[in-house]
Every structure is written in C-alpha cells, then in structure tokens.
Amino acid sequence: MDHKIGVYIDTGYGIGEALDIEALCTVATGEFSVPVCRAESYWNEPDKLAIIRNDIAGEGLTAVLIAGPSPRVHQDAFKFDGTIVERANLREHVVWCQPPNHEDTQMLAEDYIRMWIVKTSKYEDRPPFMEETSKDILVIGGGMTGMTAALEAAAAGYQVYLVEKEPQLGGWANKYAKVFTGKPPYTELTDSPVQEKIAAVNKSDKIKVFAGHRVFRISGAPGMFDVIVRADGPWIEKLDTAQNEWLAAKKAREAAGGAAGEKKEAEGEPTEPEVPDDPSEFAHEVVRVGSVVLAAGWRPEEPQNAEHLGYGTLPDVITNVQLEELAAKGKITRPSDGKEVSSIAFIECMGPEVEHPLLYGSNVSSLVALKQAQYLRKSNPDGKAFVFYNNMRTPGQYEVFYQAMQDDPGVFLSKGIPTGVASAASGLAVDVKDTLLGEQxxxxxxxxxxxxxMVPVTKDAAVLNLKYRQGPFLPENPYGFNDSHFICFPYETQRTGIYTAGCVRQPMDFQSCETDATGAALKAIQCMELVAQGKAVHPRAGDESFPEIFVTRCTQCKRCTEECPFGAYDEQPNGTPMPNPTRCRRCAICMGSCPERIISFRDHSVDMIGSMVKAMSVPDEYAEKPRVVVFICENDAYPVLDMAGMHRLQYSAFVRFIPLRCLGNINMVWIADALSKGIDGIMLIGCKYGDDYQCHFVKGSELAEYRMGKISETLQRLVLESDRINVQQLAIDEYYKLPGIINDFIELLSGFDPNPYKGF
Amino acid sequence: MAKEFVAEPDLQFTRDVIAAGGSDVKKCYQCATCSVACPISPDNSPYPRKEMIWAQWGLKDRLVNDPDIWLCHHCNDCSTQCPRGANPGDLMKAVRKMVIEENSWPSFLGGLVGQPSLMVLTLGIPVAVVLFLVYINGGFRAPQPLNYGEFINYLYIQGVYTFALVFAVVSMVLSLKKYWANLEANCPINVGAVRKPFVPSLIEAFKEILPHDKFKECEANNIRYASHLMVFWGMIGLFVTTAIVAFNIDILHIAPPSRGGPGTVPIKILGNVSAIAFVLGLGIMIVRRITQPDQAGNSSYFDWLFLFVIFGTGATGLLTELVRWAGSAPGAYFLYAVHLMFVLALLLYLPFSKFAHIGYRTLAIAWGKSAGRDVTLPVVPNYAPVPAQEGGAEETPQA
Structure with a gap:
C-alpha cells in the first residue's frame, strides 16, 4: 500500500543543535520524496499538533512519522484518527548518546529517518478481527475464591456460571474451626464467613450454580468458549488418567527430542489426548462464555520425609488439616486415647535432609500454626504451644497476630529442625536441634x-480440560502452578481469557483469596470487553492487529502451532494452522517461527523489518565505518536504551537499533538480508530467560537464542565468522551495562575483516 | 552434637518475670542486637540474649542460677537499641529481683519486701520499732541543750541496730551461701571445669568493684557510673564515720563531736563530704529515673522502694544536721527519729531489697573471676569507619 507520509522532525531537546536538520529533511524529501517534511521544536505542543492536523487534512497524509523523542513519551499527544503514526527516536537513541555535530552522529540520524520512512510505508490496511462474542463468565470452583469471583462479576452485571465439584458450595472454608478476621485489631479469630457467602451466591439471579458438576471440556477461544458441564462421576478419573498419560508421554518425547522449537511429532504419536467419552453419550449442558476464572483450589500435601517424626506410626502425630477438623468439633483431644490436649508441638519444617522439606510450604502454614496455637491457648490457660519453624512468615497485618501470639506466655516459638518424635511416658517426646536456645x-x-x-489441584489434573492443539492443560511451572510472567503479570496464564485465582495460583489466606478473586473477575471482564472490540489483551492491550497467514504457501511444518506460547493455533484437518485470533496476544513469535515467512501483522511483518535493514546506508569497506544492526525487544531492551540515553551514556555510533514486539519475532531471513547487505555484525538484545524468565511472552528470547544457534550454517555459506552474531540478555534495570555490551561487540568486530558483501 | 536437655517451661515463672518488670520479654525474637550492643558482655554465651529466651521459655532453673545477670550494670544500651522494644535491660533487672527473693533467708522476708501490696507492712515495721524506742524513752521530748542520747538512750539504739546489723549480715551470708552453692552446682553456662580459688577471685572482684572499672565500660551511660560511684564511696565514707564515732563513744568514751556545731574535725569533714556525695548521687539517680526513663530503664516498685529508703536515710541525716545548725531542737529530734527509721529499714532489709545487690553482685563477679567469665568484646565506637585494608575493602575479612 502506498502511503502519503509526513515527516516531522523535532528540533527540541538538543536535537536541533546536534544534527544537521536540513540534511535530514533532504533525506526524506530527496531519497523518499515524502510530500511533507517539517522541522520544529516540541511537536507535542498543541499549536504544533495543529500544523500536523492541517497537513493531514490539506495534503491528504495517510501516515505521520515523528522523528524526535522516544515513542515511549507523548503517546497520547500523537494520536490522529485514521492516520498511521510512527516514531523515530532521534533523542535517546541519537543525540543523547552520541557526540553532537559529528559525522557519525549525522549518519546515524539519517539512517533512522530512512529506516522509519520505509517502515511507515509498509503499513497495511486491515480491519481488526471482530466476531460475535459472549460476555458471560465461567467460574470453576465454588470455594471462597470462586464464590467471590462469581459475586464480583455478577455485581458488575455479568452472567456467571459457577461449577463446583462437591454437592455443596464452600470448599475448604466449610471445614475450618476459626479463621482470621482481617480486621483490626488483627489479634482475634472469628467463625468462617462461608455461610454468608453461600447465601449471597444462591440469592444472586446472575449466578447459575452447577454443584456436583465438573467441566468436561472447554473448546473455542476468548469471547466464544464452549463449555461442556457434566455431573461429577467416575468418568473424571478416566479422563484425568488419559490426559496425564498423554502429558507424560509428551514430556518424555520433548526430553528425548532436545531443545525447544524442535518438537515435531513422530508419525502415529497422538497430538491430543484420547478422550474416553463422547459428549453425545451422556447428559450434559453446554454454556458459551467469554472468559474463565479458574479457582479450583488446593489439596493438602501428604507429609513427605516425616517418618522420623512418627507420622503414620504414632497416632498422636497428625497434620494441621486433621487438627483443624479436631478443633472444629470442640475441645482438642488426643486421637490415641481421647484425653484433652494441654500441649502441642507444631512442626513447620520436617527436616534438613531434603532440598524442599515442605515443597508447598508457604506463609499460610506459619499462620495456621499460630492460629491453632491460639485454639489451644484460648481453651486452656495453662496450655503450652511450641512452634518450631524454619521461616516464620506473617506478612502484612498478620505481623500483629504474630506479635500477639508471641506475647502469650504459653506460646513458645523457636527456629529449629526436628530430629525425631518418640513415645514418652505421658505423651510424645520431640527432639529439636539448632534451636534459638542454641542447643538441642x-x-x-x-x-x-x-x-x-498446599498443592494446586492443577498438579493432579487438567481441570479445564481444554480442547487445544497444545493439550488440555494450562502450561505449568515444575510445581504444578500456572506458569506466568510472575513478576509483572501474576494473574495471567498462557491461555488467553483464562485467569487463575486463589490457592490454585499460589497458597494464600482467605483475605488474599478474596482480593485475588476480585482481580481475576476484573481481568475476565476486561478480556471479554477487549475481545468484543477486536483488541488484544495484556500485555499488548488494545492492539488491533492480528496475525494473518498466507495459507496457500504453508508447508504444514507446524512450527507456529508448536511455538505459540499461548496455544493460539489449532490445526485444520489438512495440517495447516487454524488461528484463533482472540486467543492471540500479538507477540508475533509465530512470525519468527515460520520458515515460509507467510505470517504477518498489518503493522509488523517480515518484509517490513527486512526492508528497514535494507534501507540502511552501508559505507564501503574503505570508509572504516562498520555497521551493526541490533534487534531489540521493545518491552525491556527498548526502555533500557531510553534510560541509557537519559543518563547520557555514550556508545558507538555504528549501531542501528530495530525494535521488535518480542525477540521471538526474529526471522532468519533478516540475518541473511543484513549480512548480504554488508552489515558487519548483528546483535540481539532480549529479556532474561530460564526459570526466572522475564520475557513478556514467556519464551521469545529463549527461542531467539535457539534460532541463532542454527545460523552458523548460513554464515558458513557466506564464508563469515560465526561471532558476527551476538545474543544478549538484558534486564530492564541494566541500562548501565548497555555501552559495555555495544562497545565490546564493535571491538570484537574490529578484529575481523569488513563484511565482503559491502557494495553488492 | 550439643547435649540435649528437656525443656519444661514454667508458665508461672514467665508470668512472674513479666510481673517483676520484664513485661516486654516475650517480644524478643532473638536477633541478638542486645548482646552486640552490650559493651561488657563476654564472648562466650553473651548476655542478655540468652536470658531473654530462657525467660520466654519459663526456664526458671537456668535464670535463677545464672551469674551473668549480675555482670550486667544496666546501662540500658540493649533496651534502647532493641528493634522490638523487648527491653532486655528490664528483664535482667527483673531476674535480679527474683534471684534475691529466691535465695533470701528467711524466705518470707524476700517475699515481703518485693511485694508492692505489702508496702505498708514493710515500711511499718521500722517505723513501729523507732516509735516504740521513743515511747520507752518517755515519748517525744526536746531536751536542751541538744543531746540525741537524752532523746533516745544510746544503749537502746546500739541494741536494736546491732541486732539489725547482725541479722542482716547473717541473713545475707546465708543467702549468698545458698546462691554460691547454686552457681557451683547448677550454673547453666558452659564455662568449663577450671576454677580459680575463691579468695583470690574475691580480691580480684574487689579490685574491679572499688573503682567501678567494669561499670565505667558501660559508656552509653557514664552519668550512671558517676552517680553510683558517688553513692558507693559516700556510703563507705558514712560507714567509716559511723564506725569511728561508735568506736570513740563505746571504746574510748569520747563524746561525739555533734554538739560543737559545724566542727572542722577530720571525722566531721569525712562524714559531711560523704553525706553530700551520697545524697547528690542518689538525687541524680532519682531525677534520671523520672525524667529519662528511656535511658534509665523502666523503674519498678522494687527500685523505688530501695531508692526511697536509701535516699531517705541520706536526706534525713543531712537535714537533721542542718536543722540542728539552724537551732530547732524539736525539728532536729523529729528528723533524727525519722532518720533512725530509714536506717533501720535499710539495715533490716539489706538482704531482701535491691540493696542485696551489694552482696550478690560482688559474689557473682567473684564467681565470674573464678570461672574466667569476664572476657569482653573489644569496644568499637558506633559507626566508626572501617580502616582501609590493603588489597581492597571488598575482600571479606578472614574469620
């Protein structure tokens, strides 16, 4: 599509003093014949914006390129309805990090003008993806979290379907003797508030409760999930077994097959688990919903490595869940002989021998020990409660409860490792070492x-039973918790439109569950509303672009369906990908994965980035001006560059930055384009990956690294050194590392001959 | 592996400690800031950290046999620096009170003196005794010229006060004997088996106590050291004065110099200077306790009772002299009677009141000397810059 582009160069912020603006305009008007090119200071000011609007109206501009400060600032000012806006960064990326009025600085700025005019000219005109969507919500789990989510969503005016596997609502909250109040003075306990909540749910005409039911299957995509709800029964075990076996086999294949990105199924291996039942053969209900809140909760972890503590052999060694049941009955009595209990040892940490003595331990277990200590102390003024912990964790206002319990003369707290529990004359003798008393x-x-x-139930079963190409499970971390970008997006899952809340997400107490449920309900509503407008959800919320596939050229390699972190692609019967645009987060990892380069977005495509690379002017080999193209992640690496500019950190002027939606966009063809253009080196700066990954799209930077590992073949064909390609990980706060990384690479390249393809 | 011991918390003991002034002891979370802050705590098993958790866990046997509580001079640095407001200084003080009670002979007197609810009885006994003496000498009269011997016969005084003194000394000795035996048998600190003999240890203890050497190391509160030194030496001076005068009267039959007005005899100078130091030192203590509780620590009944009696003794003694100089015979006789009451209270309750620290502390310090328990940490000034070392400051120091 041909665009009429207006180029607006900002001369404020020192740009005007540091660069030859006239020469920049000449590039735009001369090389690219743009109809409008103006230079003024501070285009974001109202009178300047009026000039742009005039040009749009008068000259019929379809695109505007602002060459000035970082696109991360003044985003609201530069919005012109129906007109494309692009931003070239002459401030942070040029004048703030380069010497003023220098030949190389000028060349850098001119290259950016070229690259961004080319980029702008490659925008395509495609309407957003719109389909009729549902705005109902499915909540799975009728405990405190699920009921709260349902009530909050209903209060916001949305129809809710609440599925609870037990015949009655309430979940764990039905079993607790007392709970924390969550109110000042924070030192007392209260009765469980679950009955009021159940009554409120039953009263609401916006909530339809499926008690004693389970989700048999969820198919579809946000805005159009079709949920099959089926009465609880033995079928669930068969289904879970089949799905778990499938998952185990898949993991085994992956472990054998090597790294990510190379997961092609062998012939005859099932891409999806066998489902034992056919919905046509049993009674069920189908509901269509827009989004899902998963609040399926937790189960107690069976004590591991607790044999030396007499668990299972001594009847008076019990779990805190069992104590809660005893306390709910009234006085705490001993299981062995029914004697009223006057002293209890609470053991928070089983022993030192294993790496994770209590794998699913959390601050909740500390709080429960303190709570149960209060049960004893309230019922018996001479009762003694010993709490041996490794970490006493009482966050927030619970510190007040902890302090109150600590003040109680009958509560004895000590760090310590229990070494054994044995039968003694009047009860049990507990041996503890490494105590605060400094002795055994x-x-x-x-x-x-x-x-x-507290083990999330998703550790044992899929629960959602998704009908997705990538399987029925939510992608999990090694502990069975939903895997998400834990720092920035705790509510998100890797299945768009599905939000986890409560103890299925992480162990938490009542108050946190309620807060969490409210947040998840809000996220679910947000998702449905955005999807209805054809927009992406977090983290590219509001993005109206979506991937389009030129299917006729597809070779059914399935890389896009495998590599999509969000399972957005299902599969057509003929093996080509079937996109579900409302599942898509618009990260464009599929664009990088496709060897045929047939996946594109209206404002982001293989051709667009490749053309930007080609638009750079590369001086000949005698000029001694090497060129390096740096592909950067726009989420973390781009802000790093901006911060480096704000701190006026100086680095080589031979680098040209090209931001990507995610480093996972990286397509091999760009590397080839760059090298054949005569570019001397290519650098990729992405987010940290691994267990504590920081990639917004989970595995983009990891995939980029993986793909670069495969590039050596291309380099050999071109007779080039493999070190010309460099991959870096940079966290958002590591701006101070940037000059070192860049300059070291330039230094390294200076040891090589110039790229022999210059000038071809 | 360390030796194992069976912890059997005594809830009542913890409650008693809390009632005796260690009201914040349960707040301690064993961060050990107190032991680091203390300038005189030993390297091995430093106090007051361990005392805090022993008290929390109701480990009475350990605390009442712990000599460390007496090595503390209550500069209160630990309490002011405690991040949790657990006031370790107050705990140490509360335990000292309980140790005095625990070891007193006869034990009921220990209970009497420490009980705020029995204050009337405690103070009533010396008042009654003196009133009785006044009564059998013919009631309140003001014989002229001023002669205290005519007001109350010296023989009575000597009889009653010698009895009180002997009682106090015997009781104190018996209490301390019990305490020493407990320390020997049940001291909870692992100090090894090597002991220096008792007498040289005691002499070493005196060498430390007389100039208040250890007390002086509590740098945070030097005013405390100074005031205690004044009271301490003032009291010795007064004791020497009294002894010489008694010797003069009873053995040499020389009349006391009181009737000669403000004399310049050395004995009078010694007496007056000592009395002024004594009262001034006590005055500083009282004012600090009232105006700077955060520095001086929370003051309990036990503290105030002792301060009241000892300050009353000094103040009435001085006032008696001043009123006599002013020429008011009835006033002087009256104050003399009150003074006698205070002196009797002081003597009689020596082994049971806070005054008993004179014996317990001396003994505990001697025990510490005999067991080698005075290894102190080097005193490093707060926030002193670390001297630059060769090879860069980033290197971790070798342990």
Whole structure:
C-alpha cells in the first residue's frame, strides 16, 4: 500500500543543535520524496499538533512519522484518527548518546529517518478481527475464591456460571474451626464467613450454580468458549488418567527430542489426548462464555520425609488439616486415647535432609500454626504451644497476630529442625536441634502437628480440560502452578481469557483469596470487553492487529502451532494452522517461527523489518565505518536504551537499533538480508530467560537464542565468522551495562575483516 | 552434637518475670542486637540474649542460677537499641529481683519486701520499732541543750541496730551461701571445669568493684557510673564515720563531736563530704529515673522502694544536721527519729531489697573471676569507619 507520509522532525531537546536538520529533511524529501517534511521544536505542543492536523487534512497524509523523542513519551499527544503514526527516536537513541555535530552522529540520524520512512510505508490496511462474542463468565470452583469471583462479576452485571465439584458450595472454608478476621485489631479469630457467602451466591439471579458438576471440556477461544458441564462421576478419573498419560508421554518425547522449537511429532504419536467419552453419550449442558476464572483450589500435601517424626506410626502425630477438623468439633483431644490436649508441638519444617522439606510450604502454614496455637491457648490457660519453624512468615497485618501470639506466655516459638518424635511416658517426646536456645532440646507434648503444603489441584489434573492443539492443560511451572510472567503479570496464564485465582495460583489466606478473586473477575471482564472490540489483551492491550497467514504457501511444518506460547493455533484437518485470533496476544513469535515467512501483522511483518535493514546506508569497506544492526525487544531492551540515553551514556555510533514486539519475532531471513547487505555484525538484545524468565511472552528470547544457534550454517555459506552474531540478555534495570555490551561487540568486530558483501 | 536437655517451661515463672518488670520479654525474637550492643558482655554465651529466651521459655532453673545477670550494670544500651522494644535491660533487672527473693533467708522476708501490696507492712515495721524506742524513752521530748542520747538512750539504739546489723549480715551470708552453692552446682553456662580459688577471685572482684572499672565500660551511660560511684564511696565514707564515732563513744568514751556545731574535725569533714556525695548521687539517680526513663530503664516498685529508703536515710541525716545548725531542737529530734527509721529499714532489709545487690553482685563477679567469665568484646565506637585494608575493602575479612 502506498502511503502519503509526513515527516516531522523535532528540533527540541538538543536535537536541533546536534544534527544537521536540513540534511535530514533532504533525506526524506530527496531519497523518499515524502510530500511533507517539517522541522520544529516540541511537536507535542498543541499549536504544533495543529500544523500536523492541517497537513493531514490539506495534503491528504495517510501516515505521520515523528522523528524526535522516544515513542515511549507523548503517546497520547500523537494520536490522529485514521492516520498511521510512527516514531523515530532521534533523542535517546541519537543525540543523547552520541557526540553532537559529528559525522557519525549525522549518519546515524539519517539512517533512522530512512529506516522509519520505509517502515511507515509498509503499513497495511486491515480491519481488526471482530466476531460475535459472549460476555458471560465461567467460574470453576465454588470455594471462597470462586464464590467471590462469581459475586464480583455478577455485581458488575455479568452472567456467571459457577461449577463446583462437591454437592455443596464452600470448599475448604466449610471445614475450618476459626479463621482470621482481617480486621483490626488483627489479634482475634472469628467463625468462617462461608455461610454468608453461600447465601449471597444462591440469592444472586446472575449466578447459575452447577454443584456436583465438573467441566468436561472447554473448546473455542476468548469471547466464544464452549463449555461442556457434566455431573461429577467416575468418568473424571478416566479422563484425568488419559490426559496425564498423554502429558507424560509428551514430556518424555520433548526430553528425548532436545531443545525447544524442535518438537515435531513422530508419525502415529497422538497430538491430543484420547478422550474416553463422547459428549453425545451422556447428559450434559453446554454454556458459551467469554472468559474463565479458574479457582479450583488446593489439596493438602501428604507429609513427605516425616517418618522420623512418627507420622503414620504414632497416632498422636497428625497434620494441621486433621487438627483443624479436631478443633472444629470442640475441645482438642488426643486421637490415641481421647484425653484433652494441654500441649502441642507444631512442626513447620520436617527436616534438613531434603532440598524442599515442605515443597508447598508457604506463609499460610506459619499462620495456621499460630492460629491453632491460639485454639489451644484460648481453651486452656495453662496450655503450652511450641512452634518450631524454619521461616516464620506473617506478612502484612498478620505481623500483629504474630506479635500477639508471641506475647502469650504459653506460646513458645523457636527456629529449629526436628530430629525425631518418640513415645514418652505421658505423651510424645520431640527432639529439636539448632534451636534459638542454641542447643538441642526435647519437649514433652500431648500432640504433634505437622504442617502440610498446599498443592494446586492443577498438579493432579487438567481441570479445564481444554480442547487445544497444545493439550488440555494450562502450561505449568515444575510445581504444578500456572506458569506466568510472575513478576509483572501474576494473574495471567498462557491461555488467553483464562485467569487463575486463589490457592490454585499460589497458597494464600482467605483475605488474599478474596482480593485475588476480585482481580481475576476484573481481568475476565476486561478480556471479554477487549475481545468484543477486536483488541488484544495484556500485555499488548488494545492492539488491533492480528496475525494473518498466507495459507496457500504453508508447508504444514507446524512450527507456529508448536511455538505459540499461548496455544493460539489449532490445526485444520489438512495440517495447516487454524488461528484463533482472540486467543492471540500479538507477540508475533509465530512470525519468527515460520520458515515460509507467510505470517504477518498489518503493522509488523517480515518484509517490513527486512526492508528497514535494507534501507540502511552501508559505507564501503574503505570508509572504516562498520555497521551493526541490533534487534531489540521493545518491552525491556527498548526502555533500557531510553534510560541509557537519559543518563547520557555514550556508545558507538555504528549501531542501528530495530525494535521488535518480542525477540521471538526474529526471522532468519533478516540475518541473511543484513549480512548480504554488508552489515558487519548483528546483535540481539532480549529479556532474561530460564526459570526466572522475564520475557513478556514467556519464551521469545529463549527461542531467539535457539534460532541463532542454527545460523552458523548460513554464515558458513557466506564464508563469515560465526561471532558476527551476538545474543544478549538484558534486564530492564541494566541500562548501565548497555555501552559495555555495544562497545565490546564493535571491538570484537574490529578484529575481523569488513563484511565482503559491502557494495553488492 | 550439643547435649540435649528437656525443656519444661514454667508458665508461672514467665508470668512472674513479666510481673517483676520484664513485661516486654516475650517480644524478643532473638536477633541478638542486645548482646552486640552490650559493651561488657563476654564472648562466650553473651548476655542478655540468652536470658531473654530462657525467660520466654519459663526456664526458671537456668535464670535463677545464672551469674551473668549480675555482670550486667544496666546501662540500658540493649533496651534502647532493641528493634522490638523487648527491653532486655528490664528483664535482667527483673531476674535480679527474683534471684534475691529466691535465695533470701528467711524466705518470707524476700517475699515481703518485693511485694508492692505489702508496702505498708514493710515500711511499718521500722517505723513501729523507732516509735516504740521513743515511747520507752518517755515519748517525744526536746531536751536542751541538744543531746540525741537524752532523746533516745544510746544503749537502746546500739541494741536494736546491732541486732539489725547482725541479722542482716547473717541473713545475707546465708543467702549468698545458698546462691554460691547454686552457681557451683547448677550454673547453666558452659564455662568449663577450671576454677580459680575463691579468695583470690574475691580480691580480684574487689579490685574491679572499688573503682567501678567494669561499670565505667558501660559508656552509653557514664552519668550512671558517676552517680553510683558517688553513692558507693559516700556510703563507705558514712560507714567509716559511723564506725569511728561508735568506736570513740563505746571504746574510748569520747563524746561525739555533734554538739560543737559545724566542727572542722577530720571525722566531721569525712562524714559531711560523704553525706553530700551520697545524697547528690542518689538525687541524680532519682531525677534520671523520672525524667529519662528511656535511658534509665523502666523503674519498678522494687527500685523505688530501695531508692526511697536509701535516699531517705541520706536526706534525713543531712537535714537533721542542718536543722540542728539552724537551732530547732524539736525539728532536729523529729528528723533524727525519722532518720533512725530509714536506717533501720535499710539495715533490716539489706538482704531482701535491691540493696542485696551489694552482696550478690560482688559474689557473682567473684564467681565470674573464678570461672574466667569476664572476657569482653573489644569496644568499637558506633559507626566508626572501617580502616582501609590493603588489597581492597571488598575482600571479606578472614574469620
């Protein structure tokens, strides 16, 4: 598509003093014959914006290129309805990090003008993806979290379907003797508020409760999920077994098959688990919803490595869940002989021998020990409660509760590692070492209570039973918790439109569950509303572009369906990908994965970036001005560059930055384009990856690194050194590392001959 | 592996400690800031950190046999620097009170003196005794010229006060004997088996106590050291004065110099200077306790009772002299009677009131000397810059 582009060069911020603006305009009007090119200071000011609007109206501009400060500032000012806006960064990327009025600085600025005019000219005109969508919400789990999410969504005016596997609502909250109040003075306990919540749910005409039901299957995409709800029964075990077996086999294949990105299925291996039942054969209901809140909760972790503590052999060694049940009945009595208990040892940490003594331990177990200590102390003024912990974690206002319990003369707190529990004359003798008393000690108690971890139910089963090409499960971390970008997007999952809340997400207490549920309900609503407008959800919220596939050239390699971190692609019967645009987060990792280069966005495509590379002017080999193209992640690396500019950090002027939606966009053809253009080196700067990844799209930077590992073949064909390609990970706060990384690479390249393809 | 011991918390003991002044002891979370802040705590098993958790856990046997509580001079640095407001200084003080009670002979007197609810009885006994003496000498009269011997016969005084003194000394000795035996048998600190003999240890202890050497190391609160030194030496001076005068009267039959007005005899100078130092030192203590509780620590009944009695003794003694100079015989006789009451209270309750620290502390310091328990940490000034070392400051120091 041909665009009439107006170029507006900002001369403020020192740009005018540091660059030859006239020469820049000549590039735009001369080389690219843009109809309008103006230079003024501070284009974001209202009178200047009026000039641009005049040009749009008068000259019929379809695109505007602002060459000035970072596109991360003044985003609201530069909005012109129906007109494309692009931003070239002459401030942070040029004048703030380069010497003024220098030949190389000028060349850098001119290259950016070229690259961004080319980029702008490659925009395509495509309407956003719109389809009729549902605005109902499915909530899975009828405990405190699920009920809160349902009530919040209903209060916001949305129809909710609440599926609970037990015959009655309430979940764990039905079983607790007392709970924390969450109110000042924070030192007392109260009765469980679950009954009021159940009554409110039953009263609401916006909530339809499926008690004693489970989700059999969820198919579709945000805005159009079709959910099959089926009465609980033995079928669920068969389904879980089949799905877990499939998952285990898939993981085994992946482990054998090597790294990510190379996961092509062998012939005959099932891409999807076998589902034992056919919906046509059993009674069920189908509901269409726009989004899903998964609040399926937790189960207690069976105490591991607790044999030396008598668990399973001594009847008076019980778990905190069992104690809660005892306490709910009234006085705490000993299981062995029914004697009223006057002393309890609470053990928070099972022992030192294993790496994770309590894998699913959390601050909740500390709070439960303190809470149960209060049960004893309230019922018996001479009762003694010993709490042996490794970490006493009482966040927020719980510190007040902790302090109150600590003040109680009958509560004895000590860090310590229990080494054994044995039968003694009047009860149990607990041996503890490494205590705060500085020695090994023994206490004689009536009852020993072991902490249990909270295992998310998603560890055992898919629960959602998704009908997705990538399987029925939410992608999980190694502990069975939903895997998300944990720093910035705790609510997100890798399945768009599905939000986890409560203890299925992480162990938490009542108050946190309620807060979490409210947040998840809000996210679910937000998702449905954005999808209805054809927009992306977090983290590219509002993006109206979406991937389009030129299917006729597809070779059914399935890389896009495999590599999409969000499972957006299902599969057509003929093996070509079937996109679900509302599942898509617009990260464009598929664009990088496609060897045929047939996936594109209206404002982001293989051709667009390749053309930007080609638009650079590359001096000949005698000029001793090497050129390096740096592909950067726009989420973290771009702000790093801006911060480096703000700090006026100086680095080589031979680099040209090209931002990508994610480093996972990187397509091999750009490398080839750059090298054949005579570019001396290529650098990729992405986010940290690994267990504590920081990639907004989970594995983009990891995929980029993986793909670059495969590039050596291309380099050999071109007779070039493999070190000309360099991949870096940079966290958003590491701006101070940037000059070192850039300059070191330039230094390294100076050891090589110039790229022999210059001038071809 | 360290030796194991069976912890059997005594809830009542913890409650008692809290009632005795260690009201914040349960707040401690064993960060050990107190032991680091203390300038005189030993390297091995430093106090007051361990005392805090022993008290929290109701480990009475350990605390009442712990000599460390007496090595503390209550500069209160630990309490002011405690991040949790657990006031370790107050705990140490509360335990000292409980140790005095625990070891007193006869034990009921320990209970009497420490009980705020029995204050009337505690103070009533010396008042009654003196009133009785006045009564059997013919009631309140003001014989002229001023002669205290005519007001109350010296023989009575000597009889009653010698009895009180002997009682106090015997009781103190018996209490300390019990305490020493407890320390020997049940000291909870692992100090090894090597002991220096008792007498040389005691002499070493005196060498430390007389100039207040250890007390002086509590740098945060030097005014405390100075005031205690004044009171301490003032009291010795007064004791020497009293002893010489008594010797003069009873053995040499020389009349006391009081009737000669403000004399310049050395004995009078010694007496007056000592009395002024004594009262001034106590005055500083009282004013600090009232105006700077954060520095001086929270003051309990036990503290105030002792301060009241000892300050009353000094103040009434001085006032008696001043009123006599002013020429008011009835006033002087009256104050003399009150003074006698205070002196009796002081003597009689020596082993049971806070005054008993004179014995317990001396003994505990001697025990510490005999067990080698006075290895102090080097005193490093707060926030002193670390001297630059060769090879760069980033290197971690070798342990």
């Amino acid at each position: 000690l023994r206490v004689n108690v009536d009852l020993v209570v072991l902490s249990t971890g």
